[in-house]
Every structure is written in C-alpha cells, then in structure tokens.
Amino acid sequence: MSELNIQDIRREYTRHSLDVKDVDPDPFKQFQIWFQEAIESKVPEPNAMNLATVGADGKPNSRVVLLKDFGADYFSFYTNHESNKGKEIEANPNISVNFFWIELERQVRIDGIAEKLSREEAEKYFQVRPYMSKIGAHASNQSEVVESRDYLDKKFKSLLEKFPEGEDVPMPDYWGGYKVTPNFFEFWQGRRSRLHDRITYTLHDSNWDIKRLSP
Numbered sequence: 001m002s003e004l005n006i007q008d009i010r011r012e013y014t015r016h017s018l019d020v021k022d023v024d025p026d027p028f029k030q031f032q033i034w035f036q037e038a039i040e041s042k043v044p045e046p047n048a049m050n051l052a053t054v055g056a057d058g059k060p061n062s063r064v065v066l067l068k069d070f071g072a073d074y075f076s077f078y079t080n081h082e083s084n085k086g087k088e089i090e091a092n093p094n095i096s097v098n099f100f101w102i103e104l105e106r107q108v109r110i111d112g113i114a115e116k117l118s119r120e121e122a123e124k125y126f127q128v129r130p131y132m133s134k135i136g137a138h139a140s141n142q143s144e145v146v147e148s149r150d151y152l153d154k155k156f157k158s159l160l161e162k163f164p165e166g167e168d169v170p171m172p173d174y175w176g177g178y179k180v181t182p183n184f185f186e187f188w189q190g191r192r193s194r195l196h197d198r199i200t201y202t203l204h205d206s207n208w209d210i211k212r213l214s215p
C-alpha cells in the first residue's frame with residue numbers, strides 16, 4: 001500500500017552485548033548503569049518511556065510519559081489522575097513501561113504495580129516545575145475533548161492572570177504522581193543477525209531470578 005519501501009528499512013545492531021554474567025544481580029542497579037550510559041550517549045529524552053495500561057474493558061492503551069525519579073525499589077512519573085491513564089490505573093494497577101534507546105541499540109521493559117504518590121510527595125515535585133508547566137497543569141483537563149485550540153490558549157492566558165509569575169501556583173487537586181513497584185525487568189541489547197541479547201529479572205519471594213530469553 002505504501003510507496004515507501006518500509007521493508008527495506010533495516011539496520012544491523014552491532015554496538016554492545018549483554019550476558020547473565022555481566023549484569024548486576026539487582027535490576028535497579030542494572031537500570032542505573034544503562035540509564036547513565038543513555039545520558040552519556042546523548043540519547044534525546046532518555047527518561048521518556050512508553051507506559052502501557054489496561055482499563056476495566058480489558059483493552060490496552062499506551063502513551064509516552066517522563067520518568068521523574070527512581071530509587072532502590074521504585075520508578076515514578078507525574079500526570080493527571082483524572083486522565084485516561086489515571087482512570088485505567090485506578091481500575092487495574094498493573095502497568096508496563098518501555099524505554100527505547102536507539103543510540104545504544106537497547107530497550108528496557110519493566111512491569112509492575114502503580115500506586116498514587118501522596119499529595120505531599122507530588123507537591124514537592126509540582127513546586128519545582130517551571131512556572132509555565134504549573135499553569136499548563138491547570139489549563140488541561142487531560143484526555144477530555146476540548147472544543148478548539150483557541151479555547152485552550154484563552155484558558156491558559158486567563159490562568160496567567162489568575163496566578164501571576166512569582167506568586168504561589170497551587171497544585172491542582174487532580175494532578176499527581178505514581179510510584180511503580182516492579183516485578184519484572186527485561187534488558188534487551190540489539191545484536192547482529194537478529195540474535196539479540198535478552199536478560200530478564202523476575203521477582204520470586206523477594207529474590208530476582210535472572211534468565212536469558214531467546215530473541
């Protein structure tokens with residue numbers, strides 16, 4: 001159907017390799033190593049991750065969000081709790097995220113359980129966001145139908161007047177963050193001839209079981 005030769009778009013992955021003996025026994029530490037390398041390799045938006053959720057209707061949905069923090073046992077991101085993704089997480093807290101770092105020929109898949117961060121935790125992050133982003137959070141009823149771009153621009157402008165720069169911008173009630181507690185990781189390294197390296201970590205009784213999967 002397409003006049004573009006999509007079938008001819010192909011690339012050999014040759015830059016790195018990954019083996020069970022090379023990885024850290026702790027997947028969070030392994031993530032830290034790869035994330036640092038993504039930053040050093042100047043991957044644009046290395047913290048952009050595809051977030052998949054499944055709603056009450058059983059249908060999957062995915063969209064990109066930005067990772068804002070991770071620690072010894074969690075990952076976190078921020079959004080509107082009343083958005084489609086917020087409603088889906090409310091109905092089903094099982095989520096899956098995916099990072100794709102083409103410069104390193106790597107992807108990382110993480111499955112886990114999402115739960116709302118407390119209002120205090122979210123507030124801490126909201127208050128360090130740039131002024132315009134704070135106003136943007138007030139202007140958007142995320143995932144709702146909006147009648148026009150003009151409506152959105154006018155709403156934004158009126159909020160700039162309501163909350164002048166330099167003064168306190170309160171966090172909207174619907175805004176906040178999610179903490180993801182992972183139970184599965186996959187570190188994928190592209191290799192020659194599609195014989196990619198896939199190293200997985202699965203949580204069993206508080207221990208991470210490490211395996212190699214066939215590409």
Ligand SMILES: Cc1cc2nc3c(=O)[nH]c(=O)nc-3n(C[C@H](O)[C@H](O)[C@H](O)COP(=O)(O)O)c2cc1C
Nearest residue numbers: 048063064065066078079080083084085086142143
């Ligand atoms: C690079 C990039 C970063 C994004 N970061 C976020 C984010 O951190 N939080 C967010 O709510 N939406 C973010 N978005 C917008 C989402 O992809 C999505 O459009 C929005 O959250 C609405 O999704 P939903 O209707 O499924 O809830 C980002 C989009 C892109 C392309």
